[in-house]
Amino acid sequence: MQISSRFTIALHVLACIAVFEKQLKVTSAFLSGSVNVNAVIIRNILLQLKAAELIRVERGTGGAYLEQPADEISLLDVYKAIEPLEKETLFRFHDNPNPRCPVGRNIHGILDQRLLDVQNTMENELQSMTLADILSDLTTKLQKEKKE
Amino acid sequence: MQISSRFTIALHVLACIAVFEKQLKVTSAFLSGSVNVNAVIIRNILLQLKAAELIRVERGTGGAYLEQPADEISLLDVYKAIEPLEKETLFRFHDNPNPRCPVGRNIHGILDQRLLDVQNTMENELQSMTLADILSDLTTKLQKEKKE
DNA sequence: CCCTGTTGTAATTACCTTCATTACATCAAT
DNA sequence: ATTGATGTAATGAAGGTAATTACAACAGGG
Numbered sequence: 001m002q003i004s005s006r007f008t009i010a011l012h013v014l015a016c017i018a019v020f021e022k023q024l025k026v027t028s029a030f031l032s033g034s035v036n037v038n039a040v041i042i043r044n045i046l047l048q049l050k051a052a053e054l055i056r057v058e059r060g061t062g063g064a065y066l067e068q069p070a071d072e073i074s075l076l077d078v079y080k081a082i083e084p085l086e087k088e089t090l091f092r093f094h095d096n097p098n099p100r101c102p103v104g105r106n107i108h109g110i111l112d113q114r115l116l117d118v119q120n121t122m123e124n125e126l127q128s129m130t131l132a133d134i135l136s137d138l139t140t141k142l143q144k145e146k147k148e
Numbered sequence: 149m150q151i152s153s154r155f156t157i158a159l160h161v162l163a164c165i166a167v168f169e170k171q172l173k174v175t176s177a178f179l180s181g182s183v184n185v186n187a188v189i190i191r192n193i194l195l196q197l198k199a200a201e202l203i204r205v206e207r208g209t210g211g212a213y214l215e216q217p218a219d220e221i222s223l224l225d226v227y228k229a230i231e232p233l234e235k236e237t238l239f240r241f242h243d244n245p246n247p248r249c250p251v252g253r254n255i256h257g258i259l260d261q262r263l264l265d266v267q268n269t270m271e272n273e274l275q276s277m278t279l280a281d282i283l284s285d286l287t288t289k290l291q292k293e294k295k296e
Numbered sequence: 297c298c299c300t301g302t303t304g305t306a307a308t309t310a311c312c313t314t315c316a317t318t319a320c321a322t323c324a325a326t
Numbered sequence: 327a328t329t330g331a332t333g334t335a336a337t338g339a340a341g342g343t344a345a346t347t348a349c350a351a352c353a354g355g356g
Contacts, residue, residue, distance in 0.1 A: 003239045003240060011259060015255060027302065033249070034249040036245055041344065044304090059351080060301085061354060083149065094153045097184055103164045117273065121273040125266045186316050188334090191332065209325060211331085
């Protein structure tokens with residue numbers, strides 16, 4: 001099972017806002033064109049990013065803007081804004097192990113901590129990367145493009 | 149989006165096999181009773197664990213057995229046996245970013261490496277834990293049960 | 297004040313994955 | 327041959343993803 005593409009879409013959206021917000025009005029239609037998914041999907045993602053206070057969206061006139069500096073928006077911030085993980089655990093657990101089996105009645109307690117460790121490790125890695133890193137990679141790539 | 153419960157089911161199954169294989173015939177019906185999911189689900193998981201050479205399954209007579217020592221079966225081995233992500237990545241990517249947008253035509257290349265780093269970090273953590281660790285936790289818990 | 301462009305939001309649809317369930321062929325030992 | 331188990335296919339329900347249509351709410355310009 002994979003993590004939904006809405007996460008990478010959100011990163012794409014944030015990168016677009018950072019790059020274009022000074023030059024033009026970054027609307028859901030514009031973002032829809034760059035990401036190439038339906039504008040309603042974009043708008044829902046914008047709502048989630050706004051709820052997490054990562055961006056600001058102008059209601060009537062249109063346009064999205066970063067609400068925090070790029071180096072303070074970590075990939076974990078975006079991940080948590082987008083992924084509505086039930087009970088916050090990455091790993092789903094089978095519901096009703098048999099309490100009359102010594103393994104069945106203990107497996108949940110045993111695995112919970114270890115799987116949480118795995119999840120925390122992953123989230124720490126996500127926290128170590130910021131939108132600024134993405135933007136830095138991007139300018140590097142764009143400069144390479146110019147040379148050719 | 150969460151990782152399928154088939155992963156924790158597989159760990160439950162392996163723990164049961166390790167605990168019971170010397171005492172009784174560990175059949176899919178028995179495992180189904182301990183895990184509390186349908187026997188066909190168990191059988192399919194057993195097939196995947198067998199394909200990964202983690203267990204052996206007796207065809208006509210029935211019964212599953214560990215094919216490797218518990219301290220050589222890492223949680224990553226189980227994860228890879230169960231989750232059919234072989235060629236795919238943990239993070240799904242939106243398909244067709246607009247190549248005429250400077251962000252759109254570069255976002256994939258930029259994010260790929262960073263998301264792969266995150267995935268590798270998670271997998272390394274999974275590799276550091278083995279079935280023997282789970283069994284050790286289990287015996288500790290069972291001894292505590294006895295005291296009460 | 298109304299028109300226009302945009303956001304916020306609901307509803308519908310199609311598709312995919314997970315898991316439960318039924319059914320049955322295959323197999324090994326007695 | 328009978329028995330008890332595995333291997334495997336097919337179907338259905340439930341839930342999530344994403345596309346799409348539709349429209350109310352809103353802000354600014356003419």
